[in-house]
Amino acid sequence: MSASRLKTGGHIDRTREIEFRWDNTRYTGFKGDTLASALLANGETIFGRSFKYHRPRGVMSAGVEESGAIVTTGKANRRDPNVKATTQEIFPGLEARGQNAWPNVRRDCGAVNNLMGRFFSAGFYYKTFMGIPPFEWGRKGTGIWMQYEKLIRRAAGMGKASREPDPDHYEHGHLFCDVLVVGSGPSGLAAAVKCAEQGLDVLLVEQDFEFGGDYLNHSSEESLRKRDAALAKLNSAGARVMSRTTAFGLYDYGVAGLLQRVTDHLPNPEPSLPRQRFLTLRARHTILATGALERHFAFGNNDLPGIMNAHAADAYVNRFGVLPGQQVVVATNNDSAYNTANQLARVGASVTLVDARTAIPDSISGLLGTRGVELVTGSTVLNAVGKRHITAVELADAVGSGWKQGPTRDCDLLLVSGGWSPVVNLLSHRGVRPQWDHDNCCFVPAPTNEAITSTGSSLGIWGNSDCEDAGRAAADAAIASVGNQTNTVAMPAAGGWETPLQPLYEVNVDGVSKKSFIDPQHDVTADDVRLAHQEGFVSVEHLKRYTTLGMATDQGKMGNIIGMALMAEALGKEVPDVGTTTFRPPYTPISIGALAGRAFGAHFKALRRTPMHDWNLEHGATMVDAGLWQRPWYFAREGETITEAYIREATTTRKTVGLCDVTSLGKIAIQGPDATELINRVYSNAFAKLPIGKARYGIMLRDDGIVMDDGTTWRFSDTDYFMTTTTAHAAKVMVWLEELLQMRWPDLKVHVTSVSEQWAGVAVAGPNSRDVLAACIADASVVTNDALPFMGVVETTLANGAPCRIARISFSGEMAFEVYVGSDHANGMMDLLHTQAMLVDGCLYGTEALGALRIEKGHVTGVELDGRATIDDAGLGKMASDKKSYIGSALRKRPELMREDRPRLVGIFPKDRSEKFKAGSILCRTDKVAGHGEGWITAVTHSPELGHWIGLGYISGGHEHWADSTLVAADPVRTGNTEVEIVSPHMVDPTGERMHG
Amino acid sequence: MIRINCPFCGERDHSEFGYGGDGSIEYPPLDASAEAWTQAVFERENIRGVQTESWQHVSGCRQWLLVERDTMTHEIHSVRAAHSGVAAVVEKEQQS
Numbered sequence A: 001m002s003a004s005r006l007k008t009g010g011h012i013d014r015t016r017e018i019e020f021r022w023d024n025t026r027y028t029g030f031k032g033d034t035l036a037s038a039l040l041a042n043g044e045t046i047f048g049r050s051f052k053y054h055r056p057r058g059v060m061s062a063g064v065e066e067s068g069a070i071v072t073t074g075k076a077n078r079r080d081p082n083v084k085a086t087t088q089e090i091f092p093g094l095e096a097r098g099q100n101a102w103p104n105v106r107r108d109c110g111a112v113n114n115l116m117g118r119f120f121s122a123g124f125y126y127k128t129f130m131g132i133p134p135f136e137w138g139r140k141g142t143g144i145w146m147q148y149e150k151l152i153r154r155a156a157g158m159g160k161a162s163r164e165p166d167p168d169h170y171e172h173g174h175l176f177c178d179v180l181v182v183g184s185g186p187s188g189l190a191a192a193v194k195c196a197e198q199g200l201d202v203l204l205v206e207q208d209f210e211f212g213g214d215y216l217n218h219s220s221e222e223s224l225r226k227r228d229a230a231l232a233k234l235n236s237a238g239a240r241v242m243s244r245t246t247a248f249g250l251y252d253y254g255v256a257g258l259l260q261r262v263t264d265h266l267p268n269p270e271p272s273l274p275r276q277r278f279l280t281l282r283a284r285h286t287i288l289a290t291g292a293l294e295r296h297f298a299f300g301n302n303d304l305p306g307i308m309n310a311h312a313a314d315a316y317v318n319r320f321g322v323l324p325g326q327q328v329v330v331a332t333n334n335d336s337a338y339n340t341a342n343q344l345a346r347v348g349a350s351v352t353l354v355d356a357r358t359a360i361p362d363s364i365s366g367l368l369g370t371r372g373v374e375l376v377t378g379s380t381v382l383n384a385v386g387k388r389h390i391t392a393v394e395l396a397d398a399v400g401s402g403w404k405q406g407p408t409r410d411c412d413l414l415l416v417s418g419g420w421s422p423v424v425n426l427l428s429h430r431g432v433r434p435q436w437d438h439d440n441c442c443f444v445p446a447p448t449n450e451a452i453t454s455t456g457s458s459l460g461i462w463g464n465s466d467c468e469d470a471g472r473a474a475a476d477a478a479i480a481s482v483g484n485q486t487n488t489v490a491m492p493a494a495g496g497w498e499t500p501l502q503p504l505y506e507v508n509v510d511g512v513s514k515k516s517f518i519d520p521q522h523d524v525t526a527d528d529v530r531l532a533h534q535e536g537f538v539s540v541e542h543l544k545r546y547t548t549l550g551m552a553t554d555q556g557k558m559g560n561i562i563g564m565a566l567m568a569e570a571l572g573k574e575v576p577d578v579g580t581t582t583f584r585p586p587y588t589p590i591s592i593g594a595l596a597g598r599a600f601g602a603h604f605k606a607l608r609r610t611p612m613h614d615w616n617l618e619h620g621a622t623m624v625d626a627g628l629w630q631r632p633w634y635f636a637r638e639g640e641t642i643t644e645a646y647i648r649e650a651t652t653t654r655k656t657v658g659l660c661d662v663t664s665l666g667k668i669a670i671q672g673p674d675a676t677e678l679i680n681r682v683y684s685n686a687f688a689k690l691p692i693g694k695a696r697y698g699i700m701l702r703d704d705g706i707v708m709d710d711g712t713t714w715r716f717s718d719t720d721y722f723m724t725t726t727t728a729h730a731a732k733v734m735v736w737l738e739e740l741l742q743m744r745w746p747d748l749k750v751h752v753t754s755v756s757e758q759w760a761g762v763a764v765a766g767p768n769s770r771d772v773l774a775a776c777i778a779d780a781s782v783v784t785n786d787a788l789p790f791m792g793v794v795e796t797t798l799a800n801g802a803p804c805r806i807a808r809i810s811f812s813g814e815m816a817f818e819v820y821v822g823s824d825h826a827n828g829m830m831d832l833l834h835t836q837a838m839l840v841d842g843c844l845y846g847t848e849a850l851g852a853l854r855i856e857k858g859h860v861t862g863v864e865l866d867g868r869a870t871i872d873d874a875g876l877g878k879m880a881s882d883k884k885s886y887i888g889s890a891l892r893k894r895p896e897l898m899r900e901d902r903p904r905l906v907g908i909f910p911k912d913r914s915e916k917f918k919a920g921s922i923l924c925r926t927d928k929v930a931g932h933g934e935g936w937i938t939a940v941t942h943s944p945e946l947g948h949w950i951g952l953g954y955i956s957g958g959h960e961h962w963a964d965s966t967l968v969a970a971d972p973v974r975t976g977n978t979e980v981e982i983v984s985p986h987m988v989d990p991t992g993e994r995m996h997g
Numbered sequence B: 001m002i003r004i005n006c007p008f009c010g011e012r013d014h015s016e017f018g019y020g021g022d023g024s025i026e027y028p029p030l031d032a033s034a035e036a037w038t039q040a041v042f043e044r045e046n047i048r049g050v051q052t053e054s055w056q057h058v059s060g061c062r063q064w065l066l067v068e069r070d071t072m073t074h075e076i077h078s079v080r081a082a083h084s085g086v087a088a089v090v091e092k093e094q095q096s
């Protein structure tokens, strides 16, 4: 016989029948059912297959601690594995199925694992894979490992997540309140009401879809009336209440992480609604009314379907109107199960209560009332009997401090209560280690200095009315801390049972061997803990990792205490001396989508477009990401590949003229009487005598003497400079200058302003650049060779009247200019320049051609100035001034940085000029292609000028050291090895005639 | 999850700020010896407890701040402008 729906009772809405599917079969339940309660009502018993042994598993609880009924919901791209059937509310169209089983949970071929249990004991994976295929065998060893792993993962695993992109969207939000109350049971509601009525801004969160916590599990109407009255008071006091919202973690500064499930229970949600909201809540005070979870204990086959926590039966009977069994044995070691036994008898079950304790006072046994519950004292369960469902229990009778085999009793439901564990998880997130309460055999919250108060059964207070008082006491503490008043109401003491609980973690009788689970979700048995101890494990943290006890989605909810108790027994210690494991967020699993929120795809990071972005696109640009920026990569003409395009662009630029959007360069206005002094201190080369109307290339170092950034700085007046930085380091340089001015040199009268967004820039490069530029400005005479020599700057106007700044500087190695206009004039500038450039067969070029031109010239960028290179490494040491002190000057001459065999910037040619090689290759001697080699390649390009592939890179000692040598550019995992030779980095026009011409 | 009470903008989330480092370092003059610079740049304390740190309100007023923060608890004891002259002005205004 199995479970069935009671004719009356429960907080379900019997007028609203709901259809759903379980393992492709149609079922019905009522509004207010969970998947577990609805399926139990339909007579289902097997809900899942266990992790390693594929043992059949049924419903073991009525909440988040569920270890048996773990299922998969949804389908295709909405498939959600490892969902607890005990918390999943049903809705029209819900689809759920069993997992970790083939073909289904009722007939599972993997159950053969159950017969090979000893192969899957603690440490199985470690032991097996330590012996046979070591990783040290290289590819072969790893390959064997991978094969094993695939097989075992298929056999021992949880549900499978969807491989498809998540079709839902998620939101992030921020909330604030005076007092956060976590949990809406008797203590949480009482606390929230008192705080709200004192005028505090209260937020109450409840993980369940119904408010009320333990109020829902009672038969009396009084419980529900109390809940409804509290909710009404909260409503009228303006408190916010949120159901289906889990406080999954507590963080610094009163921050709680909340996950609100918005549409998971709706058949056809509004498309505009997010599936879930990930909320960062800041509370001035937090009240934890998170309740307690009932523990089981270890006995043989304690995972059989038909075995559940005692209090779960209260929930099924009173909340869901489901009788989970007709012939019930209740096994307990404490008072709490007596009420459960009564409840089951009240709705018609035949009930036997076996209490491990021998002396039960009349005040407790009297609780059993008149409904015929049979009480057996000094008795407990040794072994559960049954194949796919429990059919009987073998009892054990107390003898001295141990047990002897007792009688067997038939039953179809076994309820177990081994005591209660307060939910201290959230406090543990704050680094507060719980304390052992010897009388109640549980960990309770330790005091904390933070504005957090635990209350109710999460504080080890068991009775509902004590919990209500505890809630009001917690409210007082919150009111005191938020309002700086004194606390007046005392917190009730922990406990509340008439007779003490008798510690019971495992039932053993000599000579009887059995499989007793302490963490059913991970198939960890009592024997596994003993095996770990035999093998030398003494720390609970190690035990946890070795046996997988309390890992993953369980996070120690079920088996932690029993595991620790068994370990303590093996070590001859007390439980608190073995320690407690640290609970970590999240309390219950969170979908990755909720963590990501809207930060995915194109929204993962900000996008920066230059003012001529659209103009570039209209003129055929293919864009490329450069940090947050999008820049033109190349401008392919019809039929051109990227390689053909950039080679044409680079060739055209060297032959006539090319235009390139350089807006993404950082631009900083440096102004004030001490501007010259600042720049002179920051750059390693001399700047003090830079004349007005001139620009200079500068290199700035970090304090430790390594290169930070490079760029040009233009002088417009005594007190007005315009600094450009690399695209990559624009923000960093700005922050650096601000730090220097505000923290180190507060006496300097200088103002720095980022003007990167204000100016649009274009490089005009090539032998015809001056003619093109001259045709585009109002007064051509300002750009003649005399008026604007190499490194000259001028402020003038374009032919269309737009004010502009021009500097004759060159990154390409050709005669070249950088022209800047206010961002609004970008398109006008590009139209002018493009029209003139086309008249001389010029072109637009992108970053790929820019790269080719600069590599040919040996000009460095961020890949060469990578935070490890010194100014000497980059071949620019001669620029550094010996006549002044500057940032980095003291430390750049450390002996290690001055070694002759430091890596130096070099050019690289393939030995056979028809071959190519790749950036990232390691430069090795031909006789030693191994290890770190002698250097590395930073950048490569096909050189249109030289007609073959070339590269830039670093090699120990520089190019003179390797003259006439052949090396290997080693790239073992991609294209293989290529023989190369090392040359000067200045591979084209080394004397710079073209730029100066 | 830290919040910093910027003297110019008010209490803001730490995500608006950039972390600098040990704010108590006295950097030597630029022409000081390599030893003096080594001391300032590399030989740092790893404080457990209250330390003075520099933070910049990057997404706000862009002021560098000196923040006394407990590295164990994240508790912030004080926040002031790192620029000595600006800090003096702010202090004076608060007093008046």
Ligand SMILES: [Zn+2]
Pocket (backbone or CB within 6 Å): B006, B007, B008, B009, B010, B057, B060, B061, B062, B063
């Ligand atoms: Zn600010």
